[in-house]
Amino acid sequence: MKINxxxxxxxxxxxxxxxxxxxxxxxxxxxxxxNADVPLQSAALAPAxxxxxxxxxxxxxxxxxxxxALAKGELPFDASRLAGLIDRYHGSRS
Numbered sequence: 529m530k531i532n533x534x535x536x537x538x539x540x541x542x543x544x545x546x547x548x549x550x551x552x553x554x555x556x557x558x559x560x561x562x563n564a565d566v567p568l569q570s571a572a573l574a575p576a577x578x579x580x581x582x583x584x585x586x587x588x589x590x591x592x593x594x595x596x597a598l599a600k601g602e603l604p605f606d607a608s609r610l611a612g613l614i615d616r617y618h619g620s621r622s
Contacts, residue, residue: 597603 598605
């Protein structure tokens with residue numbers, strides 16, 4: 529099978545390209561039904577937004593220092609302990 533970067537027009541194994549004049553110009557977001565869901569989504573996301581805003585900013589300097597310490601071997605790292613903690617957090621699925 530030769531792959532040359534052109535779409536298949538046979539209908540088998542692909543779809544024929546659609547001319548720009550045949551493409552739909554209707555924006556789904558502009559429909560009344562889609563706009564009616566926006567306040568509902570905002571209300572549902574409000575607690576998550578508040579929780580995210582309450583989190584402290586990431587201290588990039590501290591992250592860089594920890595990465596450097598790990599790379600230099602100054603900070604102990606136990607891969608099996610980390611694996612155990614991940615397993616305990618997510619629960620054993622075996």
